[in-house]
Amino acid sequence: MAFEDRYGLTLSTASPEAAEAYRAGVDLLLAAWPGAAEAFERAIEADPDFALAHIARARLHSFYQQGDLARQKAALARELVARRGTGRERTHVETLALAVEGQLPAALNAALEHLEHSPRDAIVMSLPLGAFGLYAFSGMAGHDQARVDLCERFAHHYGEDWWFLTYHGWSLTENGDVATGRAMTERAFGLRRANAHAAHALLHAMFEDGAVADADALVTAWIPSYDRSGILHGHIRWHQALGALEHGDAARALAIYADVLQPSATLAPPLNVITDGASLLWRLSAYGHAVPKPLWLDADATAQKLFPKSSLPFADVHMALFAAATQNREALAARLAVIEQRLGDGKLSAGPVVPAICRALAAFADEDYAACVRELAPVLTDVVRIGGSHAQRELIEDTFLVALMRSGELPRARALLDARLHRRPSLRDTRWQAAMG
Numbered sequence: 001m002a003f004e005d006r007y008g009l010t011l012s013t014a015s016p017e018a019a020e021a022y023r024a025g026v027d028l029l030l031a032a033w034p035g036a037a038e039a040f041e042r043a044i045e046a047d048p049d050f051a052l053a054h055i056a057r058a059r060l061h062s063f064y065q066q067g068d069l070a071r072q073k074a075a076l077a078r079e080l081v082a083r084r085g086t087g088r089e090r091t092h093v094e095t096l097a098l099a100v101e102g103q104l105p106a107a108l109n110a111a112l113e114h115l116e117h118s119p120r121d122a123i124v125m126s127l128p129l130g131a132f133g134l135y136a137f138s139g140m141a142g143h144d145q146a147r148v149d150l151c152e153r154f155a156h157h158y159g160e161d162w163w164f165l166t167y168h169g170w171s172l173t174e175n176g177d178v179a180t181g182r183a184m185t186e187r188a189f190g191l192r193r194a195n196a197h198a199a200h201a202l203l204h205a206m207f208e209d210g211a212v213a214d215a216d217a218l219v220t221a222w223i224p225s226y227d228r229s230g231i232l233h234g235h236i237r238w239h240q241a242l243g244a245l246e247h248g249d250a251a252r253a254l255a256i257y258a259d260v261l262q263p264s265a266t267l268a269p270p271l272n273v274i275t276d277g278a279s280l281l282w283r284l285s286a287y288g289h290a291v292p293k294p295l296w297l298d299a300d301a302t303a304q305k306l307f308p309k310s311s312l313p314f315a316d317v318h319m320a321l322f323a324a325a326t327q328n329r330e331a332l333a334a335r336l337a338v339i340e341q342r343l344g345d346g347k348l349s350a351g352p353v354v355p356a357i358c359r360a361l362a363a364f365a366d367e368d369y370a371a372c373v374r375e376l377a378p379v380l381t382d383v384v385r386i387g388g389s390h391a392q393r394e395l396i397e398d399t400f401l402v403a404l405m406r407s408g409e410l411p412r413a414r415a416l417l418d419a420r421l422h423r424r425p426s427l428r429d430t431r432w433q434a435a436m437g
Helices: 018-028 036-046 052-062 067-083 085-102 104-115 122-126 143-157 160-176 178-191 198-210 212-225 235-248 250-261 270-284 293-306 313-325 327-343 353-365 370-384 391-406 410-423 425-434
Strands: none
Touching: 018 036, 018 052, 052 067, 052 104, 052 122, 052 235, 052 313, 067 085, 067 250, 085 198, 104 122, 104 143, 104 410, 122 160, 122 212, 143 160, 143 250, 143 410, 160 178, 160 198, 178 198, 198 235, 198 391, 212 235, 235 250, 235 270, 250 270, 270 293, 270 313, 270 391, 313 327, 313 353, 313 370, 327 353, 327 410, 353 370, 370 391, 391 425, 410 425
C-alpha cells in the first residue's frame, strides 16, 4: 500500500505509523505549532530509513541554529533518499538540504525548479515565503512582489488550503494589498485556529491597517492556546508590545519584554531572540522612553554568543543595534570591516545598504543625528533588501525620522510623516506631527 501526504504526494515508507506521524509533523511545521519535532522523531523511529522525516527534522534543527545536527540529518537524508525515494523526494531532500547548509541562492533556485514539477510540495513551497524565507534573504529589492507572483502562479493547486491561504494573504499584505491580504488571512485562520502563522499574518495586516486595538485583542484572546515553546510565541507578543508603544505605554512594552523576549525568558530561535529583543529596546529608546542599561548589556551578551560573526544582513543590522546601544565601538568596527569586505568581494547580496545602516545606527546612538540622516537618506529605498517584514524594517525609517526631528530638519520630517499617515493611521506618528507644530 502506497502512502501519501496531505497534498496527495507519495511517501516512500511502508510504515503506516511513519506516514501518519510525518503527516502530523508537516501540518505542525506549517502551522508553526509545537510538536513537529516530536512527530518527525516518531516517524523516524517507526521507519529509520524514511528520508523525508530526517530532512524535515533537519529543517527544525536549523531553525534553532543547531547546525551540526541539521547537517548530519541532511546528509543522512541524502543517502537514504538515493537508495529509496522517488524523483520528487530526491529533489525535495536536496532543496531542503541546501537551505539547511546555508546555500541560500542554490536553495532558492532548487525550490523554484522543484515546484515546476511538484507544485503541491508545501514544505518546499514554504521555503521562498515568509519574512525569513529564501526570497526575503535573497537581497532582492523586489522580494515582496516575487512572493506574490509565486503564490498567484500556484494558487490553483491549493484552493482553500489553510496553510497556502495564510502565506498568500501575508504576501499580499507585505506587498501593499492589505485589504485583500487581511481577508485571505482571516479565511485561513478560520479554517485552522491552531495556526501561529495565520495569527502572525493577521497581526501584520492589522499593523498595516493601523488596527492596534484589533491586534491587541487578537493576541490577548488567542495566545493562551499557544504554548510558550511555540516558535512564534515571543514574536507574536513582540507585535503586542509594538501596539503598546503606539499608545506610548512603555511600561507595558517593557513588561512584555521581561515576560517573553529577554534572554532569560525566551524560548525563541536565535534569529528571533536577537531581532525581537534589540528592535523593541531600540524603539523604546528612540521614542524617548528610558531603557535600563542592564537590559541592553544582558541581551547583548547573549547576542554575541549567538551571532559572533557577520552572517545574514538582517542579523548584522540587529547586531549593530546592540553595538550602538552599548557603545561597543570595537565590536561594531570589527563587524563593519567584515561586512565591507564581503561587499567588496561581491558576496553581500543586500549591497551597500547594510554597512550604511550600521554606520547610521552608530551615529544615532552617538547623538550625531545629522550624520545618521546623511547615511540613511541615500539607501532608504533599499532597506527592503535586508529581508524581514515591513513591520520589522520600519525601525530603520523610524530612526531616520527621529534623526530628522532631532537635527532640526522639520520640513523633511513632516513630509515623511504625512506620507506615512496617508498610508495608515498611527497614534505615534500623529503625536510626532503635533509635537512639530
